[in-house]
Amino acid sequence: xxxxxxxxxxxxxxxxxxxxxxxxxxxxxxxxxxxxxxxxxxxxxxxxxxxxxxxxxxxxxxxxxxxxxxxxxxxxxxxxxxxxxxxxxxxxxxxxxxxxxxxxxxxxxxxxxxxxxxxxxxxxxxxxxxxxxxxxxxxxxxxxxxxxxxxxxxxxxxxxxxxxxxxxxxxxxxxxxxxxxxxxxxxxxxxxxxxxxxxxxxxxxxxxxxxxxxxxxxxxxxxxxxxxxxxxxxxxxxxxxxxxxxxxxxxxxxxxxxxx
Numbered sequence: 001x002x003x004x005x006x007x008x009x010x011x012x013x014x015x016x017x018x019x020x021x022x023x024x025x026x027x028x029x030x031x032x033x034x035x036x037x038x039x040x041x042x043x044x045x046x047x048x049x050x051x052x053x054x055x056x057x058x059x060x061x062x063x064x065x066x067x068x069x070x071x072x073x074x075x076x077x078x079x080x081x082x083x084x085x086x087x088x089x090x091x092x093x094x095x096x097x098x099x100x101x102x103x104x105x106x107x108x109x110x111x112x113x114x115x116x117x118x119x120x121x122x123x124x125x126x127x128x129x130x131x132x133x134x135x136x137x138x139x140x141x142x143x144x145x146x147x148x149x150x151x152x153x154x155x156x157x158x159x160x161x162x163x164x165x166x167x168x169x170x171x172x173x174x175x176x177x178x179x180x181x182x183x184x185x186x187x188x189x190x191x192x193x194x195x196x197x198x199x200x201x202x203x204x205x206x207x208x209x210x211x212x213x214x215x216x217x218x219x220x221x222x223x224x225x226x227x228x229x230x231x232x233x234x235x236x237x238x239x240x241x242x243x244x245x246x247x248x249x250x251x252x253x254x255x256x257x258x259x260x
Contacts, residue, residue, distance in 0.1 A: 008098065009180050009211045010061040010084065015093035017054040017079055053079045055236040057093070061181070065212040066203075068223040068244060070251040071233035077216050078105065080233070081185050084214065099180025099211060102128060104187050108166060113159035117169055120158045121145055124173045144172035147202065149195075163190040175202055180211035188226075189217055200225060220248050 053076045061067055069077045082088040084095055085103035110127050111120040121144060125137050145154055148168045167190045217223055230247035232240040240250040
């Protein structure tokens with residue numbers, strides 16, 4: 001393998017994801033019986049509809065890449081992220097991550113609303129850093145709680161938090177320790193401007209101490225401020241890979257051509 005290839009943190013090759021969908025039909029037992037008598041072969045061999053979510057996706061990432069994934073809702077962004085995070089097995093193709101990865105898809109993942117923010121911070125830390133000792137976990141939690149700046153709310157029930165407060169706590173825990181590949185899927189959008197600016201500094205340190213970041217957001221401002229590269233997913237394929245400003249233009253052209 002070439003030196004260029006081995007310097008990649010992420011390599012995705014010929015990735016395809018196909019979901020089988022069976023449409024629910026509200027039919028009586030009599031309807032099903034009549035349908036089977038009319039065409040028994042079709043009734044037995046009827047195949048579910050195939051949804052081709054990702055088609056022949058190829059992607060490489062190197063250290064220092066801060067990659068935005070742009071696309072409309074339902075366009076395959078989260079599916080691609082979940083495949084990279086090994087939460088979904090692709091139909092075909094290969095994914096190779098060199099090093100450790102960490103993915104955050106929801107600011108409320110693995111939390112218990114009735115517990116306090118501090119208690120949920122501990123649950124998140126246990127989930128994201130399973131190999132750490134108790135002492136290391138306490139250090140991570142203490143640092144993240146301090147960075148989140150939730151004040152007295154840290155000991156209030158998590159269910160009383162705003163979306164922005166939830167995102168603060170979750171992001172602070174997720175970025176407390178470096179990893180080779182961090183995936184953030186729409187968990188940054190709900191934070192306020194102050195925390196976004198503060199978090200960008202943390203991300204810079206995080207990247208310098210580790211590897212790369214995949215960033216999914218519907219905010220062009222956040223994408224431009226956070227990322228140095230972007231891909232555009234359209235009709236299940238990558239239509240553009242490169243400069244962030246150009247990617248945003250391509251995204252707008254593909255999805256809102258009449259506005260251009």
